[in-house]
Amino acid sequence: MPRDPRASRLEDDPFDRVRLIQENSQQQVRAPDLSQVLQSLWGMAHSQPVHHHKGKIWHFSKEEKRHLLLATGAFTLALGFMTARGMMGMLAVGLIPWVVTVLIMMPIMLVAVGPAFLFHEIGHKLVAKHYGCWAEFRADPQGLKFGVMIAFVLGFLFMAPGAVMVAGRVNRKQNGHIAAAGPLVNLGLFLIGIPLGAILLSIVGISSAAIISEQGLSIPAMVLFAVRYWLIANLVLGLFNMLPFGPLDGLKVKEWSEGAFYTLISIFIIIGLLWYLDKIDIMSWVFTLSHLISDNLLL
Numbered sequence: 001m002p003r004d005p006r007a008s009r010l011e012d013d014p015f016d017r018v019r020l021i022q023e024n025s026q027q028q029v030r031a032p033d034l035s036q037v038l039q040s041l042w043g044m045a046h047s048q049p050v051h052h053h054k055g056k057i058w059h060f061s062k063e064e065k066r067h068l069l070l071a072t073g074a075f076t077l078a079l080g081f082m083t084a085r086g087m088m089g090m091l092a093v094g095l096i097p098w099v100v101t102v103l104i105m106m107p108i109m110l111v112a113v114g115p116a117f118l119f120h121e122i123g124h125k126l127v128a129k130h131y132g133c134w135a136e137f138r139a140d141p142q143g144l145k146f147g148v149m150i151a152f153v154l155g156f157l158f159m160a161p162g163a164v165m166v167a168g169r170v171n172r173k174q175n176g177h178i179a180a181a182g183p184l185v186n187l188g189l190f191l192i193g194i195p196l197g198a199i200l201l202s203i204v205g206i207s208s209a210a211i212i213s214e215q216g217l218s219i220p221a222m223v224l225f226a227v228r229y230w231l232i233a234n235l236v237l238g239l240f241n242m243l244p245f246g247p248l249d250g251l252k253v254k255e256w257s258e259g260a261f262y263t264l265i266s267i268f269i270i271i272g273l274l275w276y277l278d279k280i281d282i283m284s285w286v287f288t289l290s291h292l293i294s295d296n297l298l299l
């Protein structure tokens with residue numbers, strides 16, 4: 001029986017060594033390996049061998065950690081450029097104030113937006129491994145460079161930092177579960193962000209946005225900024241990934257269950273649309289809950 005070519009993703013073909021010996025004995029001339037030439041400026045190859053591991057479901061290889069670190073770093077840098085309004089912001093305020101703004105906003109955006117991206121990918125990974133698949137995150141060097149450049153030049157974020165690579169046998173339902181895991185994590189982080197934000201606001205003593213609107217870059221202002229972006233980032237990232245196009249999660253979820261697809265994407269659309277149209281004010285909920293927490297602490 002011929003070997004399934006997909007098996008080479010997980011293990012080496014023992015017959016490759018036999019063919020290699022035969023080819024060398026016949027002194028055949030091979031084309032040069034240009035894979036190293038095609039490596040990106042980040043120093044990563046586009047294709048890498050898959051290595052099995054026997055770790056627990058919460059296992060991250062050294063290679064995966066390196067990719068996650070690189071993607072998170074580039075993502076954070078792009079967010080810093082975005083909040084500083086890119087080159088237009090630099091021309092408006094000058095180089096030194098612009099650089100200071102970028103350096104200050106990067107850690108804030110890492111805390112506020114980083115979990116939306118990081119835990120989204122980890123959600124895919126854990127569900128895939130639950131179904132017995134090999135699953136590791138791999139950064140997209142070209143997507144990272146493009147996203148950082150767009151944020152620097154134009155001041156807005158459009159980035160494809162990478163994705164969880166999955167190898168294994170799954171049916172359509174399991175594949176839909178793996179795809180839905182990421183947006184569901186974002187929905188969970190959005191909901192968690194309301195009480196978590198309220199606790200943080202009560203700790204720093206913020207009772208309303210108007211109180212700190214004129215304080216500049218103070219700690220209360222940075223906390224409020226982080227809470228707001230936590231909620232927005234998870235809502236936007238979850239909605240975007242639920243679009244039923246190309247490699248996005250929505251298409252895989254829809255192929256598994258149209259009911260699950262329309263339910264999940266409708267949740268993101270309804271919340272986002274009502275918030276955008278000022279029909280609901282999520283931040284007012286956070287402030288109200290913050291007041292209740294502060295009152296109880298005072299008692």
